Amino acid sequence: MSSVRDLLKQKNRDVITIDCGATVLDGAVKMNKERIGGLVVMQGDKIIGIFTERDLMNRVIAAGRNPAEMLLCDAMTTKIACCGPDTTIEECRTVMTEHRVRHLPVVEGDKLVGILSIGDLMALELEAKEQTIKYLHDYMTGPN
């Protein structure tokens, strides 16, 4: 069964973070530029929350707040679930579904080493299914 470590290797991209002193607007611009739906919010080296597009919608826009004036640390989610590099993909999926979150920061010791999104898990599963189909096809027809 594949682990978070394998998946992070495949993703091969840096985890995108933002300082807690940034505004909500800074966060939205960064997520748009990076084409992601969540940012890990840091205070120095310490993870203090996650800010997602859901937080933006519920805690800022629907609440009538101004994204250019509100700080990320006042809009982020502070109760977050994390995983480690050796957590299985299956465990990650269960945690995401039960906690209803789309992002899991990956922490090794005290260090943030990556982030997994629900999209990463879906893509991995699709790839696995395609490989199975290819295998079955090869088995029935021969590889050439």
Added chain:
Amino acid sequence: MSSVRDLLKQKNRDVITIDCGATVLDGAVKMNKERIGGLVVMQGDKIIGIFTERDLMNRVIAAGRNPAEMLLCDAMTTKIACCGPDTTIEECRTVMTEHRVRHLPVVEGDKLVGILSIGDLMALELEAKEQTIKYLHDYMTGPN
């Protein structure tokens, strides 16, 4: 294999729509209240798009637009993937992953009969796994 029809029965909730003349702010307030991440945008009886929290972030906030003044029809996604009641859950998952969308309106004839989210699919899968585990457990220990 379960179909969209079965899943909609389980969900047992109305599909949440909004008129295309509403503002982005109206949409965000409605999604917040309903605890959802996307709305089907209607012009009369016709589906003309989907508006999601991703659209809100990218096309409105990160673009510096005012949610109270921008119309939903100027921010929504018009190129949408749909499914029917007899589409399999597997096909829905594949479509969502390949098109990178989180919502699939369910259409029967010309009529909108539901909407599936990626969260619905994840929850269904978790439930199926739990049933399998329960079955295996009963098989090994007896149902009592």
